[in-house]
Amino acid sequence: MNILFLSDAYGLGGGQIWASRMADALKKRGHNCAVGAPTQAPLHDYTGDDSMHFTYSRVDALSFVPKLGTFVKEYDIDVIVCTPSGNGLDTWALNEFCLSSSRIPAIVLKTGGPPHPNSSAHHYGYGLHPAFRRLLVVCKHNRRMFFHRFPELSSRFVYVQYTGIDLDYFREDHSDVDAAQVRDKLGIAHDVPLVVNVSRVAFLKGQAFLVQAAKSFLTEFPDAHLLIAGDGPPEALNLLKAVAHGCGLGDRIHFWGFQSDVRSILAAATVFVHPSLFEGIPNALLEAMSMRRACVTTDVCGVPELVGNNIDALFVPPNDIDALASAISRLLSDSELRNSLACNAYRRAQAFSIHDRAREFETHLTQVAASATWLSWRARRPGSVSPRRKGLARVKSVIITQSEGMGDQIQAYPFLHLSRIAFRRQHITLLVPYERRRIFEHFGFDEIVSIQKNEDVKRYFEDRSFDIAFDLNLRPNLNPTKDLNVRRLVSFPKEAYPGLHTTYRVYWDIPLWRQFVGLLRSVGVFEPIIPWRLIRPYISEAECHVADSLLERMDGRFIVGVSPGGFSTPDKHWGVENFAAVLNELARELSILPVLFGHYREVSLTWKLEERIAVPTLNLSNRCPNLGVLFALLDRVDFHITNDNGVMHLADVMDTPQVALFGPTDHRFFGPMGRSSLLVISPTGKMAGIEFNDVLRACRRCLRQSVSQRRSRRRFSLQR
16 A cells, blocks of 8 residues: 655644654554655654655645646655644645546545644545545544544544554663763763653643742752753743743753654653643553653543553642642652662553554554545445446446436435546536536536526537436436447437447435435446535635625524425425514524525515514625625524425534425435435425424424534634
């Protein structure tokens, strides 16, 4: 397997060290590994020359994305493993790469800490391009934090991958370890107490509290010294040095900066201290445990999963200077406790071998690479697939067309997702109406063509031919590809077609999206299990800003989206007086902001509804600049009440809780695909048969869910 480890960090922290060590471990297991980082990043020097290196100046769409595409194709990369930075630029750039590239590997994100305070689910790949397969976190605590912060995350997207170290390398008796050299450099004897901290210098790593605590334990032990090994911003280092000199201990507190090999420093330590405020599974703590050092650490995040208090280490609360000083003094004065903790820590560290972690990580990579390249096919009838698959291997170009209603086009999402994967090496052209092309952009097709007239279609594709054409239009007399040079047409029953034609019968009691997938089955691509999150659309930052500006006066109220129209026939409309009655009843129970959606032909309809609503209302009918903004708006409403129309299907694919009203149309065929919709179905087949109390009861049920999870559905916005 060819694997690219990608990091946008200009420093060398735990994530970069993990990437380097995991790459080395996977190379020993027979994989080809490359390391990607900015040109001046120390990760390249830390990794060495025996790995492939991908270098770039900065992350942006103009330079980084094309360069990454060239590297992926040249080295046939199967999986990209990215440690996302705090600003989210690397995740955004990878998504842009997936949208513009024809060779898309699987993407795994790995993060060492809890969710960043200003991040969104997009920051960690969720809801972006389907190539983002998995998020790996370093401890169970962090996994719980992610689900608490982003309740929309799937349990099949976030997994725990513990950190590991090379236990043979971090040994106290290793031939390269020279503790005496460190003490000689410090000018102290071998029996002088030495307290050590190895970590990147930053506020969250807690060195400021350690230096302040040093005033206490260095006073109690006049010959003791404190050594801090780690690099960081100059202002942070200067502040620590100023605090040390202010305490009058500048000659006994040493700052050594970044050290590529810390084993001798750890071997020289009497006590190792890790006072971090925000941590996953710290590499430095594991390394000290493997070197048989007694440790003092804060009990934050995943640390309790690594060590036990008073068993493998001493715990102190974060930010507590007195407790930290007391714990260090306790270990310096009690050699028996120190030795006991050191032995237990060493035994505990044996469970975190990098080679064991590499086997686990290899399993993750194998699964995501397989799912990115091949679908998980369900059981097939013996002998029915093989000859068809051979035929598909000869396919070079594919054209797909869908020019009916918006609801039908949204229902085609699973088909489009599967076709992009099944024909991953073929050139795919999508032919759709111009005003709807926005809702298909996230699938990453090679070409999206928007032509209205059949004669223009023929003229545009005059010199081109296609091996397979998929016509997703249900109407027998609608076939935009009939005049094209197509070797094989796959469609629902159509009027007479002169060429090779494969038809799939329509079953009106089966969901429409399954009928579309049936077209793929008819050419040998059998239906897999489709993760719902993989078909959700991508929303740009600009579209999010527009949606936020339109909703700027929500004032903490519950946002109730309302779509009183239907883009086809009026007999699918529930009366505006009924919608108004439901909204007015809800307004008596809870503070709500009704937001009205509608087509330009439905502006007058929404005006009539707005006049009947007793609370201030936001009428966005015909005010959305494009469908991407409508996606963002629907993602921001707390729940949505709607007739059977295109907006209902847009809200469905955004996983927005909604109450959908069905009268003359069959909900089994045209109903929503997801599980967030409550259907109110007329017993008479007419909209007039829908009872007010049934709709109100369904709305209250949606509202109860929104009250209990208020604002838990995180908004789609990219942190650039």
